[in-house]
Amino acid sequence: xxxxxxxxxxxxxxxxxxxxxxxxxxxxxxxxxxxxxxxxxxxxxxxxxxxxxxxxxxxxxxxxxxxxxxxxxxxxxxxxxxxxxxxxxxxxxxxxxxxxxxxxxxxxxxxxxxxxxxxxxxxxxxxxxxxxxxxxxxxxxxxxxxxxxxxxxxxxxxxxxxxxxxxxxxxxxxxxxxxxxxxxxxxxxxxxxxxxxxxxxxxxxxxxxxxxxx
Numbered sequence: 001x002x003x004x005x006x007x008x009x010x011x012x013x014x015x016x017x018x019x020x021x022x023x024x025x026x027x028x029x030x031x032x033x034x035x036x037x038x039x040x041x042x043x044x045x046x047x048x049x050x051x052x053x054x055x056x057x058x059x060x061x062x063x064x065x066x067x068x069x070x071x072x073x074x075x076x077x078x079x080x081x082x083x084x085x086x087x088x089x090x091x092x093x094x095x096x097x098x099x100x101x102x103x104x105x106x107x108x109x110x111x112x113x114x115x116x117x118x119x120x121x122x123x124x125x126x127x128x129x130x131x132x133x134x135x136x137x138x139x140x141x142x143x144x145x146x147x148x149x150x151x152x153x154x155x156x157x158x159x160x161x162x163x164x165x166x167x168x169x170x171x172x173x174x175x176x177x178x179x180x181x182x183x184x185x186x187x188x189x190x191x192x193x194x195x196x197x198x199x200x201x202x203x204x205x206x207x208x209x210x211x212x213x214x
Contacts, residue, residue, distance in 0.1 A: 001103050001104055001105075001106060001126060001127055001130050002101075002103055002104075002105040002106070003105075003106055003107075003108050003123070004068070004105055004106075004107060004108065004155060005107070005108055006067070006068055006069045006070070006073075006107050006182070006185060006186045006189070007067075007068045007186075007189065008065055008066070008067055008068070008186055008189045008190045008193065009065065009066045009068075010063060010064070010065055010190075010193065010194075010197065011063075011064045011065065011066050011159070012063040012064055014063065016197050016198035016199050017042070017199060019061050019164075019198050019201075020042040020043065020046050020198065020199055020200055020201065021042045022060065022061060023042070023046055023057055023058060023060055023061060023164075023201075024037060024041065024042040024045045024046060025037065026057055026060040027045060027046075027049055027054070027057035028045070030054075030057075042200075043199060043200050046200045046201060047200050047203075050200075050201075050204060055165045055168070056165065058163065058164040058165040058168065058201065059163040059164070059165045059166075060163070061163060061164050062161060062162060062163040062164070063161070063162075063164075063167075064159055064160065064161040065159070065160050065161075065190060066157060066158070066159050067157070067158045067159075067160065067186055068107075068155060068156075068157050069107060069155075069156065069158065069182070069186050070106070070107035070152055070153045070154060070155060070156065070182065071090075071150075071151075071152050071153070071154045071156050072152035072153070072180075072182070073107075073180070073182050073183050073186060074087060074156045074158050076174075076180065076183050077158060077160060077183075078158070078160075080160075080162070080166065080169070080170050082162060082163075082166045083160050083161060083162035083166055083170075084160070084161040084162075085158060085159065085160055085161075086158070086159045087156060087157070087158045087159075088156045088157045088158070090143065090144070090147040090150060090154070090156075091143065091144035091147070092143065092144075093143065094137070094143045095133065095134075095143075096134055096137050103130065104126075104129075104130045104133065104150065104154060104155075105154070105155040106126045106151065106153040106154055106155060107153055107154075107155050107182070109122060109153065109181075109182060110181055110182055110185045111181045111182075122153070125151065126151050126153055129149050129150055129151045132149045133146050133147070133149050133150055134146075136149065164198075164201055167194070167202075168201070168202065168205065170187070171187055171190065171191050171194075171202065171205050172205055174186075174187035175187045175188055175191055175205065175206070191205060
């Protein structure tokens with residue numbers, strides 16, 4: 001059994017400045033103020049439309065993110081409806097095969113510390129689930145049947161595509177202190193990267209939890 005940490009990857013290549021310039025161009029059609037576009041006008045324009053709540057303009061650009069997280073967190077991610085998803089399938093993936101090195105992979109919970117009793121209980125439970133899964137396959141169960149014993153901690157890969165307005169909604173909810181710790185973990189990783197990659201658009205969203213700041 002392999003234990004890994006979650007990760008996120010923006011799988012599209014784009015220049016953040018080009019993104020906000022496109023958004024400005026689209027948004028200025030509303031006011032017929034295209035003549036006010038300058039080399040640096042996009043920053044203030046996008047900041048103003050966000051402040052005014054005119055976020056429909058932000059729907060003019062979409063991008064895709066690959067999350068590597070556990071199955072429990074993936075169930076929360078796919079609840080966001082204005083998005084498209086592709087996810088690793090436990091129906092068709094047979095973790096006893098060579099491409100998976102004959103083992104399951106689980107996501108290490110951010111709220112458990114290695115070496116503690118709690119962590120050890122979690123680790124042993126995942127091991128038992130792995131062993132039972134393989135025994136069920138050997139007994140004759142299909143992967144879609146044996147998956148019934150796999151834990152929520154099972155690693156999954158999930159691609160989510162959404163426009164910027166929906167990403168903002170996603171990140172506001174999922175970096176909130178009220179969100180599940182592991183949901184905050186992956187959302188915080190993404191928010192931290194987006195604040196660097198695209199100017200202005202995500203600057204007003206906080207909630208990046210403390211273990212991402214160091």
